[in-house]
Amino acid sequence: MLSEFAWIDRNGAIRVFKKLCIDGHANECIIRIVTHIHSDHTLHLDKSIAYCKHIVGTPITLDILEALGYGVPKNKKRTLEYGKVTTLEEYEVRLEYADHIPGTAQVVVDREGLVIAYTSDFKNPGTKTKIIEQPHVLIIDATYGNPKHVREAEDVVWSKFVELLRKLMMQGSVALYAYYGKAQDVMIKLREWGIDAPFLLTASQWRVYKIIERYGYRIEDVFLLGSREAEEVKKSGWYLEIRHTSGISLRNSDANSHIILTGRLLKSIVKVDSGNVWIVGISGHADFNDLVYYVDFSRPDLLVVDGYRSEHAQAFASYIKEHLGIQSVVLPVDITT
Numbered sequence: 001m002l003s004e005f006a007w008i009d010r011n012g013a014i015r016v017f018k019k020l021c022i023d024g025h026a027n028e029c030i031i032r033i034v035t036h037i038h039s040d041h042t043l044h045l046d047k048s049i050a051y052c053k054h055i056v057g058t059p060i061t062l063d064i065l066e067a068l069g070y071g072v073p074k075n076k077k078r079t080l081e082y083g084k085v086t087t088l089e090e091y092e093v094r095l096e097y098a099d100h101i102p103g104t105a106q107v108v109v110d111r112e113g114l115v116i117a118y119t120s121d122f123k124n125p126g127t128k129t130k131i132i133e134q135p136h137v138l139i140i141d142a143t144y145g146n147p148k149h150v151r152e153a154e155d156v157v158w159s160k161f162v163e164l165l166r167k168l169m170m171q172g173s174v175a176l177y178a179y180y181g182k183a184q185d186v187m188i189k190l191r192e193w194g195i196d197a198p199f200l201l202t203a204s205q206w207r208v209y210k211i212i213e214r215y216g217y218r219i220e221d222v223f224l225l226g227s228r229e230a231e232e233v234k235k236s237g238w239y240l241e242i243r244h245t246s247g248i249s250l251r252n253s254d255a256n257s258h259i260i261l262t263g264r265l266l267k268s269i270v271k272v273d274s275g276n277v278w279i280v281g282i283s284g285h286a287d288f289n290d291l292v293y294y295v296d297f298s299r300p301d302l303l304v305v306d307g308y309r310s311e312h313a314q315a316f317a318s319y320i321k322e323h324l325g326i327q328s329v330v331l332p333v334d335i336t337t
Protein backbone atom coordinates (compact mmCIF):
# COMPACT_ATOMS: atom_id res chain seq x y z
CA MET A 1 0.00 0.00 0.00
CA LEU A 2 1.53 3.27 -1.14
CA SER A 3 -0.40 5.22 1.47
CA GLU A 4 1.85 3.61 4.11
CA PHE A 5 4.75 5.67 2.78
CA ALA A 6 3.15 9.10 2.65
CA TRP A 7 0.36 10.64 4.66
CA ILE A 8 -0.74 13.79 6.49
CA ASP A 9 -1.16 13.95 10.26
CA ARG A 10 -4.08 15.67 11.94
CA ASN A 11 -1.76 18.49 13.03
CA GLY A 12 -0.90 19.25 9.40
CA ALA A 13 2.48 17.51 9.22
CA ILE A 14 3.10 15.96 5.82
CA ARG A 15 4.81 12.65 6.50
CA VAL A 16 7.11 10.79 4.15
CA PHE A 17 8.54 7.40 5.16
CA LYS A 18 7.87 8.08 8.83
CA LYS A 19 11.10 9.90 9.68
CA LEU A 20 10.68 12.83 7.34
CA CYS A 21 8.27 15.66 8.14
CA ILE A 22 7.33 18.43 5.75
CA ASP A 23 5.70 21.70 6.88
CA GLY A 24 4.66 20.26 10.23
CA HIS A 25 6.08 18.23 13.09
CA ALA A 26 5.82 14.70 14.49
CA ASN A 27 7.93 13.25 17.28
CA GLU A 28 9.21 10.40 15.09
CA CYS A 29 10.70 12.79 12.56
CA ILE A 30 14.45 13.23 12.24
CA ILE A 31 14.24 15.45 9.20
CA ARG A 32 12.08 18.59 8.88
CA ILE A 33 11.66 20.27 5.53
CA VAL A 34 10.20 23.78 5.31
CA THR A 35 8.81 24.46 1.81
CA HIS A 36 8.23 28.18 2.41
CA ILE A 37 7.68 30.71 5.16
CA HIS A 38 3.88 30.98 5.20
CA SER A 39 2.48 30.17 8.62
CA ASP A 40 0.51 27.08 7.53
CA HIS A 41 3.84 25.64 6.37
CA THR A 42 5.92 26.52 9.42
CA LEU A 43 3.67 24.60 11.84
CA HIS A 44 5.40 23.58 15.07
CA LEU A 45 8.74 24.56 13.65
CA ASP A 46 10.12 25.32 17.11
CA LYS A 47 9.57 21.69 18.06
CA SER A 48 11.28 20.45 14.91
CA ILE A 49 14.22 22.76 15.56
CA ALA A 50 14.53 21.27 19.04
CA TYR A 51 14.05 17.59 18.16
CA CYS A 52 15.03 17.01 14.52
CA LYS A 53 18.56 16.38 13.31
CA HIS A 54 18.15 18.11 9.98
CA ILE A 55 16.21 21.28 9.12
CA VAL A 56 16.01 21.60 5.35
CA GLY A 57 15.03 24.52 3.12
CA THR A 58 16.16 26.69 0.23
CA PRO A 59 18.74 29.39 1.04
CA ILE A 60 16.08 32.14 0.87
CA THR A 61 13.62 30.28 3.08
CA LEU A 62 16.20 29.49 5.77
CA ASP A 63 17.45 33.08 5.78
CA ILE A 64 13.94 34.53 6.05
CA LEU A 65 13.11 32.13 8.88
CA GLU A 66 16.12 33.44 10.74
CA ALA A 67 15.00 37.04 10.17
CA LEU A 68 11.57 36.11 11.50
CA GLY A 69 13.15 34.86 14.69
CA TYR A 70 13.54 31.10 14.17
CA GLY A 71 16.98 30.17 15.45
CA VAL A 72 18.06 27.08 13.55
CA PRO A 73 21.41 25.83 14.96
CA LYS A 74 24.16 25.72 12.32
CA ASN A 75 24.78 22.01 12.77
CA LYS A 76 21.14 21.24 11.92
CA LYS A 77 20.76 23.60 8.98
CA ARG A 78 20.69 21.88 5.57
CA THR A 79 20.58 24.51 2.86
CA LEU A 80 19.52 22.99 -0.42
CA GLU A 81 19.52 24.70 -3.82
CA TYR A 82 16.83 23.84 -6.36
CA GLY A 83 17.53 20.69 -8.35
CA LYS A 84 20.40 19.47 -6.13
CA VAL A 85 20.15 16.05 -4.52
CA THR A 86 21.33 15.51 -0.96
CA THR A 87 21.40 12.31 1.05
CA LEU A 88 19.92 12.58 4.54
CA GLU A 89 19.74 9.40 6.59
CA GLU A 90 18.49 6.76 4.11
CA TYR A 91 16.73 9.26 1.84
CA GLU A 92 17.70 11.17 -1.25
CA VAL A 93 16.08 14.58 -1.02
CA ARG A 94 15.66 17.16 -3.78
CA LEU A 95 13.90 20.53 -3.83
CA GLU A 96 12.37 21.86 -7.03
CA TYR A 97 11.23 25.39 -7.84
CA ALA A 98 7.60 26.30 -7.13
CA ASP A 99 6.16 29.61 -8.35
CA HIS A 100 4.56 31.00 -5.18
CA ILE A 101 6.66 33.33 -3.03
CA PRO A 102 10.46 33.72 -3.07
CA GLY A 103 12.15 30.57 -1.80
CA THR A 104 9.20 28.20 -2.22
CA ALA A 105 10.13 24.62 -3.05
CA GLN A 106 8.49 21.36 -4.01
CA VAL A 107 9.98 18.29 -2.34
CA VAL A 108 11.02 15.00 -3.94
CA VAL A 109 12.13 12.14 -1.67
CA ASP A 110 13.55 8.91 -3.05
CA ARG A 111 14.14 5.84 -0.91
CA GLU A 112 15.50 2.89 -2.89
CA GLY A 113 13.60 3.91 -6.00
CA LEU A 114 10.31 4.67 -4.29
CA VAL A 115 9.57 8.32 -5.01
CA ILE A 116 7.27 10.57 -2.98
CA ALA A 117 6.71 14.18 -4.07
CA TYR A 118 4.97 17.16 -2.49
CA THR A 119 4.05 20.20 -4.58
CA SER A 120 3.70 22.71 -1.71
CA ASP A 121 1.85 25.86 -2.79
CA PHE A 122 2.31 26.72 -6.45
CA LYS A 123 0.88 28.37 -9.53
CA ASN A 124 1.70 28.25 -13.25
CA PRO A 125 2.45 24.50 -13.48
CA GLY A 126 4.42 23.47 -16.54
CA THR A 127 5.62 27.00 -17.26
CA LYS A 128 7.14 28.38 -14.07
CA THR A 129 6.49 25.53 -11.64
CA LYS A 130 8.22 22.37 -12.74
CA ILE A 131 5.92 19.36 -12.82
CA ILE A 132 7.33 16.34 -10.97
CA GLU A 133 6.69 13.47 -13.36
CA GLN A 134 5.54 10.02 -12.34
CA PRO A 135 6.30 9.88 -8.64
CA HIS A 136 4.79 6.88 -6.87
CA VAL A 137 2.90 9.22 -4.58
CA LEU A 138 2.14 12.88 -5.29
CA ILE A 139 0.92 15.03 -2.41
CA ILE A 140 -0.77 18.14 -3.74
CA ASP A 141 -2.06 21.44 -2.39
CA ALA A 142 -5.64 21.94 -3.59
CA THR A 143 -6.58 25.40 -2.35
CA TYR A 144 -8.77 25.81 -5.44
CA GLY A 145 -9.84 22.19 -5.70
CA ASN A 146 -13.45 22.90 -6.58
CA PRO A 147 -14.30 22.76 -10.31
CA LYS A 148 -15.98 26.15 -9.90
CA HIS A 149 -12.64 27.65 -8.89
CA VAL A 150 -11.58 28.97 -12.25
CA ARG A 151 -9.96 32.35 -12.11
CA GLU A 152 -9.42 35.21 -14.47
CA ALA A 153 -6.00 35.21 -16.07
CA GLU A 154 -3.28 36.69 -13.86
CA ASP A 155 -2.69 39.60 -16.24
CA VAL A 156 -6.36 40.59 -16.18
CA VAL A 157 -6.39 40.66 -12.38
CA TRP A 158 -3.19 42.67 -12.32
CA SER A 159 -4.43 45.27 -14.78
CA LYS A 160 -7.54 45.77 -12.62
CA PHE A 161 -5.40 46.01 -9.48
CA VAL A 162 -3.04 48.54 -11.04
CA GLU A 163 -5.97 50.59 -12.32
CA LEU A 164 -7.49 50.69 -8.81
CA LEU A 165 -4.15 51.59 -7.31
CA ARG A 166 -3.57 54.48 -9.71
CA LYS A 167 -7.05 55.82 -8.97
CA LEU A 168 -6.55 55.62 -5.19
CA MET A 169 -3.08 57.15 -5.40
CA MET A 170 -4.52 60.25 -6.99
CA GLN A 171 -6.32 60.80 -3.69
CA GLY A 172 -3.26 60.14 -1.53
CA SER A 173 -1.15 57.41 0.00
CA VAL A 174 -2.20 53.76 0.00
CA ALA A 175 -1.35 51.01 2.49
CA LEU A 176 -1.00 47.47 1.11
CA TYR A 177 -1.39 44.53 3.50
CA ALA A 178 0.10 41.16 2.61
CA TYR A 179 1.83 38.15 4.11
CA TYR A 180 5.61 37.94 4.10
CA GLY A 181 6.88 36.88 0.71
CA LYS A 182 3.73 37.88 -1.11
CA ALA A 183 4.32 41.52 -0.19
CA GLN A 184 7.80 41.42 -1.70
CA ASP A 185 6.50 39.61 -4.77
CA VAL A 186 3.81 42.23 -5.27
CA MET A 187 6.32 45.09 -4.94
CA ILE A 188 8.46 43.55 -7.70
CA LYS A 189 5.45 43.15 -9.95
CA LEU A 190 4.14 46.65 -9.31
CA ARG A 191 7.44 48.04 -10.58
CA GLU A 192 7.06 45.90 -13.71
CA TRP A 193 3.60 47.39 -14.17
CA GLY A 194 5.00 50.91 -14.01
CA ILE A 195 4.07 51.89 -10.47
CA ASP A 196 7.06 53.93 -9.38
CA ALA A 197 5.86 55.46 -6.09
CA PRO A 198 8.23 54.80 -3.15
CA PHE A 199 7.50 51.82 -0.91
CA LEU A 200 7.59 52.37 2.86
CA LEU A 201 7.93 49.09 4.76
CA THR A 202 7.19 48.14 8.36
CA ALA A 203 10.19 46.72 10.24
CA SER A 204 9.27 43.08 9.69
CA GLN A 205 8.44 43.51 5.99
CA TRP A 206 11.73 45.40 5.68
CA ARG A 207 13.71 42.51 7.20
CA VAL A 208 12.16 40.05 4.74
CA TYR A 209 12.82 42.46 1.85
CA LYS A 210 16.49 42.86 2.80
CA ILE A 211 16.93 39.09 2.55
CA ILE A 212 15.30 38.60 -0.81
CA GLU A 213 17.26 41.62 -2.04
CA ARG A 214 20.45 39.68 -1.30
CA TYR A 215 19.19 36.99 -3.66
CA GLY A 216 18.83 39.40 -6.55
CA TYR A 217 15.27 40.67 -6.04
CA ARG A 218 16.24 44.35 -6.07
CA ILE A 219 13.51 46.97 -5.98
CA GLU A 220 14.06 50.73 -6.40
CA ASP A 221 12.92 53.27 -3.80
CA VAL A 222 12.23 51.06 -0.80
CA PHE A 223 12.44 52.65 2.66
CA LEU A 224 11.97 51.59 6.25
CA LEU A 225 9.00 53.28 7.92
CA GLY A 226 10.21 55.63 10.63
CA SER A 227 13.59 56.26 8.99
CA ARG A 228 14.57 59.79 8.08
CA GLU A 229 14.21 59.05 4.35
CA ALA A 230 10.75 57.58 4.86
CA GLU A 231 9.67 60.66 6.82
CA GLU A 232 10.80 62.84 3.90
CA VAL A 233 8.85 60.67 1.44
CA LYS A 234 5.76 60.85 3.65
CA LYS A 235 5.67 64.62 3.39
CA SER A 236 5.01 64.31 -0.33
CA GLY A 237 1.92 62.16 0.32
CA TRP A 238 2.81 60.02 -2.70
CA TYR A 239 3.85 56.59 -1.49
CA LEU A 240 2.74 53.04 -0.80
CA GLU A 241 3.01 51.51 2.65
CA ILE A 242 3.73 47.79 2.86
CA ARG A 243 2.39 46.12 5.98
CA HIS A 244 1.68 42.62 7.20
CA THR A 245 -1.91 41.41 6.79
CA SER A 246 -2.41 41.24 10.54
CA GLY A 247 -1.77 45.01 10.69
CA ILE A 248 -5.10 45.88 9.10
CA SER A 249 -6.95 45.38 12.37
CA LEU A 250 -4.55 47.70 14.19
CA ARG A 251 -5.39 50.61 11.92
CA ASN A 252 -2.16 52.29 12.81
CA SER A 253 -1.49 53.44 9.30
CA ASP A 254 -2.35 57.00 8.37
CA ALA A 255 -2.64 56.15 4.67
CA ASN A 256 -5.70 57.43 2.79
CA SER A 257 -6.73 54.04 1.42
CA HIS A 258 -6.09 50.45 2.39
CA ILE A 259 -5.79 47.40 0.15
CA ILE A 260 -5.61 43.89 1.57
CA LEU A 261 -3.92 41.46 -0.78
CA THR A 262 -4.97 37.88 -0.40
CA GLY A 263 -4.16 34.70 -2.23
CA ARG A 264 -7.42 33.12 -1.22
CA LEU A 265 -10.07 35.12 -3.02
CA LEU A 266 -11.54 34.09 -6.34
CA LYS A 267 -12.95 37.47 -7.26
CA SER A 268 -10.35 39.97 -8.31
CA ILE A 269 -11.51 43.05 -6.38
CA VAL A 270 -13.99 43.58 -3.54
CA LYS A 271 -14.74 46.83 -1.74
CA VAL A 272 -15.15 46.12 1.95
CA ASP A 273 -17.47 48.89 3.14
CA SER A 274 -18.33 52.47 2.42
CA GLY A 275 -14.88 53.36 3.75
CA ASN A 276 -11.68 53.13 1.84
CA VAL A 277 -10.73 49.48 2.31
CA TRP A 278 -10.45 47.06 -0.61
CA ILE A 279 -9.58 43.40 -0.94
CA VAL A 280 -7.67 42.32 -4.01
CA GLY A 281 -7.22 38.66 -4.93
CA ILE A 282 -3.66 38.26 -6.14
CA SER A 283 -3.46 34.54 -5.95
CA GLY A 284 -0.34 32.57 -5.26
CA HIS A 285 -2.16 29.32 -5.93
CA ALA A 286 -3.02 27.31 -9.00
CA ASP A 287 -6.70 27.45 -9.91
CA PHE A 288 -8.74 24.32 -10.58
CA ASN A 289 -7.67 23.95 -14.21
CA ASP A 290 -4.00 24.35 -13.28
CA LEU A 291 -4.33 21.70 -10.58
CA VAL A 292 -5.86 19.20 -12.99
CA TYR A 293 -3.13 20.02 -15.51
CA TYR A 294 -0.41 19.29 -12.96
CA VAL A 295 -1.87 15.91 -11.99
CA ASP A 296 -2.60 14.89 -15.57
CA PHE A 297 0.97 15.66 -16.57
CA SER A 298 2.51 14.15 -13.44
CA ARG A 299 0.53 10.88 -13.49
CA PRO A 300 1.35 9.58 -10.00
CA ASP A 301 0.29 6.08 -8.94
CA LEU A 302 -1.43 7.63 -5.94
CA LEU A 303 -2.57 11.20 -5.39
CA VAL A 304 -2.81 12.48 -1.82
CA VAL A 305 -4.80 15.71 -1.61
CA ASP A 306 -3.99 17.94 1.35
CA GLY A 307 -7.23 18.28 3.28
CA TYR A 308 -5.53 20.12 6.14
CA ARG A 309 -4.78 23.22 4.08
CA SER A 310 -7.78 23.15 1.74
CA GLU A 311 -11.53 22.87 2.23
CA HIS A 312 -11.97 21.62 -1.29
CA ALA A 313 -9.71 18.58 -1.17
CA GLN A 314 -12.58 16.12 -1.41
CA ALA A 315 -14.07 17.72 -4.52
CA PHE A 316 -10.67 17.65 -6.16
CA ALA A 317 -9.90 14.03 -5.28
CA SER A 318 -13.29 12.93 -6.62
CA TYR A 319 -12.79 14.81 -9.85
CA ILE A 320 -9.32 13.34 -10.42
CA LYS A 321 -10.51 9.83 -9.79
CA GLU A 322 -13.47 10.18 -12.09
CA HIS A 323 -11.87 12.11 -14.93
CA LEU A 324 -8.24 10.99 -14.90
CA GLY A 325 -8.69 7.55 -13.37
CA ILE A 326 -5.92 8.15 -10.82
CA GLN A 327 -6.32 6.72 -7.32
CA SER A 328 -6.86 9.68 -4.97
CA VAL A 329 -7.23 10.08 -1.23
CA VAL A 330 -7.82 13.05 1.03
CA LEU A 331 -5.74 13.28 4.19
CA PRO A 332 -5.66 13.75 7.16
CA VAL A 333 -9.39 12.96 7.25
CA ASP A 334 -9.35 10.08 4.85
CA ILE A 335 -12.64 9.81 3.06
CA THR A 336 -11.39 7.57 0.29
CA THR A 337 -13.02 8.35 -3.02
Ligand SMILES: [Zn+2]
Nearest residue numbers: 036038100121
Ligand atom coordinates in the same frame (compact mmCIF):
# COMPACT_ATOMS: atom_id res chain seq x y z
ZN1 LIG B 1 1.89 29.67 0.79
